[in-house]
Amino acid sequence: MLTKNDFQIIEQQELAHDIYRVILHGEFNYAGVKPGCFVMLKLPDEAYQLRRPLAIAACDSVQKTITLIYRIVGDGMRLLSKLAVGTIVNILGPLGNGFSLENVDVGTEVLLVGGGTGLPPLMMLAQVLKEKGCRVSTAVGFRTASMIFGETEFERSGQLLLATDDGSRGFKGNVGELLASQTTVSKYTNVYACGPEGLLKMVQTRFVPTETAIYLSLEGRMACGVGACEACVVSTGEGTFNKCVCVEGPVFNGREVIL
């Protein structure tokens, strides 16, 4: 069931430089939420004609809350960051297919790879995989130390490898270089990635030749979020734009999707 319901902001906090976490209270189909699902948030200003897609970073069906973590990119996210506790915003969701959890079990080795605002969906995924008894490793990259968030969440779920572009914390370089620098290479059953296109391509290059199942969560410019407008298309076959990120994604098989 898809709904557009009013949610109330019950917490709004700056987690790191230009990174905010907002917790919203309201009704929707909590049972339908999987890690990797997203919502489309309507900005409370009539000048904005498009809702903003944001991944669900955490959700609590008992307290009836969802957590979104976002970076100030443009006017929309800036407006969101200025909304006070108590403000009502409209949420369309839950949307998207979410990450596949079919082939995971107790002891399954999984790797999560993320960069910047690709981390929120991986935070929920890490927790769910941990609850399933998987051995979770996470490799994340940030531009610089002041932008780091999510450390405690990922450390709670398993091993965390951290890189910053400028070396101000952790490994100096990007996540690809971080993974390449590892001397002991585990045999992962699954790799899950979300982040900039370069990061996703790196994951493809690194894992396509292996046996590891690859799940990539993509971003797309969206208008409807429900498969009606074909704005958000990607290709899983040469010369086509045959899939909509909003309904057939945002998670795709990394061996099929053409970036």
Place this chain on the structure above:
Amino acid sequence: MRTDERLAIELPGLKLKNPVMPASGCFGFGDNRYAEMFDLNELGAIIIKAATLKPRIGNPVPRIAETKSGVLNAVGLQNPGVDVILKEKLPVLHKKYPELPIIANVAGATQAEYVEVAKRLSESGMVSALELNISCPNVHEGGMLFGTDPVIAQRLTQAVKEVSRVPVYVKLSPNVTDIVAIAQAVAAGGADGLSMINTLLGMRINLKTRSPILGNKTGGLSGPGIKPIAVRMIYQVSRAVDLPIIAMGGIETADDVLEMYMAGASAVAIGTAHFNNPTACPDLIRELPQKMDELKIDSLSELITEVRGAQ
């Protein structure tokens, strides 16, 4: 939902319980998750996405960019082609909502292509009317070219009328100096009605990359920002041409709907408003009677007579 007789209207090929329908390209073939949010039977009709003879893969991404009070899109008429639409898309829609009038949007690169697609869709028995899209700004051949030259527009309308078994509404482009001349030309070509307006050609530039945001560079502007242009054009055309008009362009509220009627419209289509409000159509259908009470409007068909009769 209770059908309010005050909202009922009759147009060539279309007996509508209310005048509200999703606009082409903003509601797919009804095969999307909007259908989880309300019963499509509530709609007056549905205008499905453009059909072309061969499948079209559409334009590169990004296909959408926001502007203040508007949206630029350059989807580029992506569709699976008329064969798949006839075999897979239309039957599903028609079977699921047998009472819902379907208007099929027809596009092409050549006149022969338009004629072929129109013929096959109209013979399917599943569509109540055609909407001839001579106004898409997002394709490089055909599309808007057919809608900016009165002679070509008239010839195309005539050719499609000759083969179509259902009434033909011609969708006009606002990207012209004199929309009345085009409207008169398609009327002379035998059009049964008009749809207006399609999107206005626009562009946005990304300051960081210093290049256009859209993959196609240019796109079509829609949304509340274009409503005054639609109102003006519908007003001008309705006074010069005796054809019913399906109005579109930035409609979001019951007030907007009635403004279109007062400009000369007979029905309305909703596009961009869905993106912020997925239940825009049923919401409008519910709000209209109340607004009509406030404004002392007995019925929409009377309002049409009042506005257009006074020409």
